[in-house]
Amino acid sequence: MTNGTTRQPLLAARDLAKAHGRTEALRGACVELRAGEILAVTGASGSGKSTLLHCLAGIVRPDAGSVTYDGERLDMLPEKRLSELRRTEFGVIFQFGQLIPELTALDNVALPLMLAGTGRTEARAHAEALLERFGVRGQEELRPGEMSGGQAQRAALARALVTRPRVVFADEPTGALDSLASEQVMTALAHTARESGTAVLLVTHDAHVAAYANREVQLRDGAVSKLEVTA
Numbered sequence: 727m728t729n730g731t732t733r734q735p736l737l738a739a740r741d742l743a744k745a746h747g748r749t750e751a752l753r754g755a756c757v758e759l760r761a762g763e764i765l766a767v768t769g770a771s772g773s774g775k776s777t778l779l780h781c782l783a784g785i786v787r788p789d790a791g792s793v794t795y796d797g798e799r800l801d802m803l804p805e806k807r808l809s810e811l812r813r814t815e816f817g818v819i820f821q822f823g824q825l826i827p828e829l830t831a832l833d834n835v836a837l838p839l840m841l842a843g844t845g846r847t848e849a850r851a852h853a854e855a856l857l858e859r860f861g862v863r864g865q866e867e868l869r870p871g872e873m874s875g876g877q878a879q880r881a882a883l884a885r886a887l888v889t890r891p892r893v894v895f896a897d898e899p900t901g902a903l904d905s906l907a908s909e910q911v912m913t914a915l916a917h918t919a920r921e922s923g924t925a926v927l928l929v930t931h932d933a934h935v936a937a938y939a940n941r942e943v944q945l946r947d948g949a950v951s952k953l954e955v956t957a
């Protein structure tokens with residue numbers, strides 16, 4: 727099924743509940759994400775932001791409630807279809823980029839394309855163009871440990887975007903960066919969302935980062951407490 731209109735949410739969570747042992751991380755959280763928008767999820771530490779992101783990205787299954795992606799009940803999909811979706815339609819970026827330390831920046835970015843069946847030469851050419859666009863020029867052959875935090879995170883962003891996902895899940899993507907590097911990562915992410923219609927779910931506790939979003943929802947004790955338009 728396709729989602730040709732931006733009126734219908736591309737991704738929607740309804741009444742999500744999720745417990746980790748005795749801790750109720752989500753208690754009735756509802757959220758909607760539309761194509762092309764950046765939605766910031768903010769809230770105090772422990773309010774359930776990462777758990778919400780994990781449920782929406784199909785990384786963990788909620789205990790109750792529903793997650794609908796492009797008309798499909800994501801929370802009810804078999805694991806095989808879920809992992810295919812995560813590989814082809816979703817991109818993820820976390821606080822520490824999770825680049826593979828043994829691979830160069832270029833090979834890290836090319837890898838998702840190669841896993842999706844693109845030939846090595848073509849994948850590397852595509853990866854190189856994206857790295858250049860994100861200002862990681864001349865660093866392509868460095869390994870993550872040889873790069874600055876900001877460069878490595880921009881490479882991680884390139885890796886998350888190289889397959890042209892419809893949704894990017896970004897969990898504190900600038901949490902380990904100084905303000906200049908944060909700005910560079912967020913500018914690249916916002917530019918891509920605008921240009922390619924990629925929807926971005928952005929978990930952050932940083933108001934400067936949340937300001938890049940079109941909308942913001944604030945979580946409190948596992949549910950949405952505040953919804954506001956920021957742009």
Ligand SMILES: Nc1ncnc2c1ncn2[C@@H]1O[C@H](COP(=O)(O)OP(=O)(O)OP(=O)(O)O)[C@@H](O)[C@H]1O
Nearest residue numbers: 746747749750751770771772773774775776777778
């Ligand atoms: N794997 C887990 N096992 C046990 N408890 C967990 C687990 N993951 C999260 N929690 C707990 O669930 C609650 C919500 O955690 P979550 O990470 O979703 O919140 P958060 O808003 O993202 O927090 P932070 O801003 O500190 O990252 C917290 O009380 C946390 O300690």
